[in-house]
Amino acid sequence: MEFNNNIPIYIQVMEKIKQDIVMGKLAAGDKVPSSRDFSNELGINFNTVARVYKEMEMEEILFTKRGLGTFITEEPERINNLRYEMAKKQIETFIKGMQQIGYSKEEMIKLIELEDNYREGIE
Amino acid sequence: MLKLIKYEFIKKYKSAIIALIASAVLNLFLFTKGVAGSSIFLVFFPMVMAVVYISDIIKMYSDDLNKRSGYMLFMTPNSGYEIIVSKLITAVIEGLSILLIYFIYVLINGAYIIYISGAEINFNEIIITVDKLVSGSFGFNLAHVFMFLLTALLFLISFITTVYTAMTIRKSIFSEIKFGGFLSFLIFIVLNWAISYVSSEVYNLLTPYYNSFSMSRPTATELVYIMMPINIWSIAQSIILTFFSGYLLENKINL
Amino acid sequence: MDLLKIENLNKKYYNKIALKNINLSLEQGKIYGLLGPNGSGKTTLMKVIAGLHNQTSGNVILNHQALSYKTKADISYMPTENFLYESFKVKDAVKFYTDMYSDFQEANAYKILKEINVDTEFKISKLSSGLVGKLKIALALSRNVDLYMLDEPLNGVDVLSRDVIMDLITRSYSETKTFIISTHLVSEIEKILDSVIFLKDGNVELSGDAEELRLSRELSIEGIYKEVFKNA
Structure with a gap:
């Protein structure tokens, strides 16, 4: 994975894991690599990965089984939440961008419907 | 410390073997030039080796x-004292080895010279000579020889410590x-001057002590006493300078 | 826990001041980046800690022990230069480390050397600078000590060897080991650093947790480096 050094690395790794969960690359209950293996794989600092896991455990996205390792949450609700948060983020960026080029809320909705119909037409 | 000495020899064993082979080949070549050739080798070998050894x-x-x-x-967990002492021991062993090799050459070339000059090797005569030497019939015996060698060895050690101390100071x-x-050399000169100044003062004080011996034909026991101040001085100088160098290596070094 | 404590460290040479009143505490289990341009004092600081240079004043405490030849047993220092004895073969250098350091893991060294394609029968004087760089790091990392100091591990090393070296460093990390890595090639190394120490003209100009600095300054460590040394 490529990193943008301007943003804290642990945040980038957290985003990546969340994305993988939402996109289904990582499934509920899957075991994630140990901090050691994961840091070697990513070529980053061990403590950074340890921090990622700690933060994500606090967010209840990951949990640790003593002596077995770290796993992805088995509660569908947490994963749905993640998905929802990501969608929200996408929409926020979208709205911000549209506002900058002068679109109102109504115009945005209209445009989305129009674009959607057009795409369905193609298909 | 044994490991440090071991690696000093590992670093130089190849050049030592080359030097040994070269000198043997040269000696063999000089054998073809008869007695003169063999003698020349015995004269020049110690001179050349002294220069090689010191450098x-x-x-x-x-x-x-x-x-x-x-x-x-210097990254290894050995103290500065161990490092300097291991260098000294290596230098002494190296010096003694060269001396031993020279002794072997003297025996070989001596035998060769006797052989080509047509004289027969008379083992009886050799045994008698050795016997005379041991019994002291020449006016000196093996104890005298040993005493001279010891003094030379102690002087050599004090000389090397002085050289090493000068380099450590620099x-x-x-x-x-x-x-x-050049600076090391200057320090060496100054150090030597200071040491000889102090030592000559000490020896002056010892004049009455020296006067109590007959200097022309000292017995072995007398020789021990005559050499004692010089030897004690060499030992003291070596110890003090070694400690000083070790201290500097341990506390003031900038590699 | 503090592994290394540096208090009021000064290093003066006959005609120049190399380190000015350095105060630092280094924790166990972290990777520190010692950053600064050439001549900023990085190498001098490492050499003082390694015992190759002695400080003029101040204290350096490693594991509650003042620096001496004894602390050298707890430090694996890799100088940036090719310091290995030239007429040695690679295997002689490994033997030397095995003989001199009781913590040296000979089998591990051979394993790494095989992995990174360094021929142990080769003479060190015949190795390319990339291979020397890899050999030095393999030797330094095969020791098992508390503190590793790697001086410019990527200097004079080709791009592919750089990846190998970075990989070896991250893989040899463990929670009981502390690393100090000096570099002026910040962008290549910053993602493995926990903390950074910026040295400027022998002073600690800035130090702190790498992620916190990225967060608070919204810049990469390299970006901060460029800001700090703008006028240097």
Whole structure:
């Protein structure tokens, strides 16, 4: 994975894991690599990965089984939440961008419907 | 410390073998020139080897102080005292080895000279000569020889310690100053001057002590006493300078 | 737990001041980046800690022990230069480390050397600078000590060897080991650093947790480096 050094690395790794969960690359209950293996794989600092896991455990996205390792949450609700948060983020960026080029809320909705119909037409 | 000495020899064994083979080949070549050739070898071998030896023992320490490869030695968890003492022991062993090799050459070439000059080797005569030497019939015996060798050895050690101390001073107190080699030499001169000044004062005080011996034909026991002040001085000088160098290596070094 | 404590460290040479009043505490289990341009004092600081240079004043405490030849047993220092004895073969250098350091893991060294394609029968003087760089790091990392100091491990090393070296460093990390890595090639190394120490003209200009600095300054460590040394 490529990193943008301007943003804290642990945040980038957290985003990546969340994305993988939402996109289904990582499934509920899957075991994630140990901090050691994961840091070697990513070529980053061990403590950074340890921090990622700690933060994500606090967010209840990951949990640790003593002596077995770290796993992805088995509660569908947490994963749905993640998905929802990501969608929200996408929409926020979208709205911000549209506002900058002068679109109102109504115009945005209209445009989305129009674009959607057009795409369905193609298909 | 044994390991340090071991690596000193590992570093120089190849050049030593080359030097040994070269000298043997040269000696064999000079054999073809008859008695004169063999004698010349015996005369020049110690002179050349003295120069080679002194430059080698200087290089052995100076490389570690001045070249990057010295980091390898100074990174190891050995104290400065161990490092300097291991260098000294290596230098002494090297000196004794050269002496031993020379002794072997003397025997070989001596036998060869006797052989080509047509004289027969008379083992009886050799045994008688050795016997005379041991019994002291020549006016001196093996004890005298041993005493002279010991004095020479102690002098050699004190000489090497002085050289090494000069180099250590230059690399600690005067580090970062240019013309390092020349500076080391200057320090060596000053150090020697100071030492000989102090020692001559001491020897002057000892004049009455010396006057109590007959200097022309001393017995072995007398020789021990005559040499004692010099030897004690060499030992003291070596110990003090070794400690001083070790202290500098331990506390003031800038490699 | 503090592994290394540096208090009021000064290093003066006959005609120049190399380190000015350095105060630092280094924790166990962290990777520190010692950053600064050439001549900023990085190498001098490492050499003082390694015992190759002695400080003019101040204290350096490693594991509650003042520096001496004894602390050298707890430090694996890799100088930036090719310091290995030239007429040695690679295997002689490994033997030397095995003989001199009781903590040296000979089998591990051979394993790494095989992995990174360094022929142990080769003479060190015949190795390319990339291979020397890899050999030095293999030797330094095969020791098992508390503190590793790597001086410019990527200097004079080709791009592919750089990846190998970075990989070896991250893989040899463990929670009981502390690393100090000096470099002026910040962008290549910053993602493995926990903390950074910026040295400027022998002073600690800035130090702190790498992620916190990225967060608070919204810049990469390299970006901060460029800001700090703008006028240097």
